[in-house]
Amino acid sequence: MTVASRSLDIADPIGYASMSKPGLSRQVVEQISHYKLEPEWMRGARLRALEIFQRKSLPSWGGELSNIDFTKIHYSLRPTDKVAQSWDDVPAEIRNTYNKIGIPEAEQKYLGGVMAQYESEAVYHSLQKSLEKQGVIFLDMDTGLKKFPELVKQYFGTVIPAGDNMFSALNTAVWSGGSFVYIPKGVHVDIPLQAYFRINAPNAGQFERTLIIADEGSYVHYVEGCTAPVYRADSLHSAVVEIIVKRGARVRYTTVQNWSKNVYNLVTKRAFVYEDATMEWVDGNLGSKLTMKYPSVYLLGRGAKGDVLSIAFAGNGQHQDAGGKAIHGAPDTTSTIISKSISKERGRTSYRGLVQVPKGMTGCKSSVVCDALLLDETSRSDTYPTMDIRESNVTIAHEASVGKIGEEQLFYLQSRGIKDQEARSLIVQGFIEPIAKELPLEYAVELNRLIRMEMEGSVG
């Protein structure tokens, strides 16, 4: 347990408005859809996805998934009856939780609109007037479906179909919450759109669903940060994030994940990137028992560009299986994957990546760099890079390194009065700096703080 999670590892005594029984069935899925008053097509999509889920088996690669007991997971939770309109409407218990993780300050300073997901449903949502005037839609997914059913129908499941993998099927069947974002043509959203997520019930499955559509020439930075309290029973977080980046648009999606160390974090994130558009995934994974997440870019128009930057930290009992995928589906497309991982005390990190360039996709460029830092003899790091390059007129670079903190580096820092532990922290901070500098300032500070706490030996 970390100091970070310790102070947050307190379950709030919440009177759940209703709480369905654990386990998954056709009836549960129908209940969810019925309760949300969804259109028929969504109900149908959920039920078809359930069938797919029931047919699929766990992936044979990645991390250890066999301990997940799908029959013990709650598939729907409702902390409050309706979405709150302003901060004051948010129940006191929930506000207390957010106070602990510092959201009100962040709100004052930075937030354009906050979508705080507490349990399975968004309870708080505020959207700055200027965003509304620009025609930007920033809603929780349930409300998005109610207000813009046609827009949701047009794109939902088009980037990540239910059948993509077992967990995208599960998510499609039981999804609740998440964000729905639409940025109109040519609109640049100056402030990052932020969402906070939190699991707070035993066996609470979190299946949020996010859909972001950036219309031609637009720009948005979406930021997602997570923290979760610890429970004895294993917890599952299985989100799906679909992003459509149209011609000339740019989307950056930043995540700092600090789930408690019993959470299975199995997330499918993918973006379709069209002509001259840019998609950037910035992904920090600190918490969870097992994370399997490979943000992907499908470069579908000439000149499209995709970046995946990821940091993973694995301590005792943790496995971070992370990486990225770049599919070059058009000529003259560019991808960059940079992965930095740190393992400590039997912690395990894996880089798993795919770069695919089919025949005929000339002029593509791809660069993959994965660096691992091992903090002691018991930690572990593996690299599984797959390069499927069928075209010769391309530029492909791949570098991988595994390192340890050098004795000479430590001595150099210590000779300036810096204590051993602080010297190690400093070296680790430097190691992740190329990615940390891409984070919004408060996230970078938080990331450094969390890593420092992990380094201080409180894990155990």
Add this chain to the structure above:
Amino acid sequence: MSLIVRNVHVTVEGKPILRGVSLQVQAGEVHALMGPNGSGKSTLANALMGHPRYGITEGSVEVDGKNITALPADERAQAGLFLSFQYPVEIPGVSVQNFLRTAWRSLHSGQLDHKAFSTRLQKAVADLQIEPTFVKRAVNEGFSGGEKKRLEMLQLAVLQPKYAILDETDSGLDVDALKVVAQGVQAARAAGIGILLITHYSRILEFVAPDHVHVLTNGRITQSGGKDLAYDIERVGYAAVQPQP
């Protein structure tokens, strides 16, 4: 007030390298330690600073009356000792400024007086004619030899130890780098810092006039004298200045 090295013996990987070195450096003095290759000069620098692989097996080191022989490197630094490295290491991703700030805080019982720190840093940057962007670069990453020396001297000027050991054993320094080191030494001497300047060649002594010169041979100081000793070495070589057995 002095750095006292008393009969220091050092063994590296089972092999005795230093066999009873004694020295006394007063505040504000510059001592040059010279010697042929393999005489143990760099070993002395590392052992005095507390490198874990250069254990002192016999003898003692004192800083202003405090015995630091058994202390780890960071506590030796706290006591007022500084080592300018022959080959400073890269710390990727850690800016010079962040590094200096962290070191400063460590040397001031965990306290960081922002104003005092930035005043000192700005003065040192100006004195050493360092580009302001220099402090934003990662420590030694991609630095030229001269830039690395400049950073060592910047650290010396900002951190203001009581005694500094400068390991300049390598002959590879170009004239610019030599001048940087010389300038750093002059400023440190003026600030009352005692200096042990370790070098193979007397070239650097053209820029820095030492108060005392010692010759290290086979792990022992075999000769001590004034700066003329350095000129003799330059002229006739180490062998000729050695007392005949």
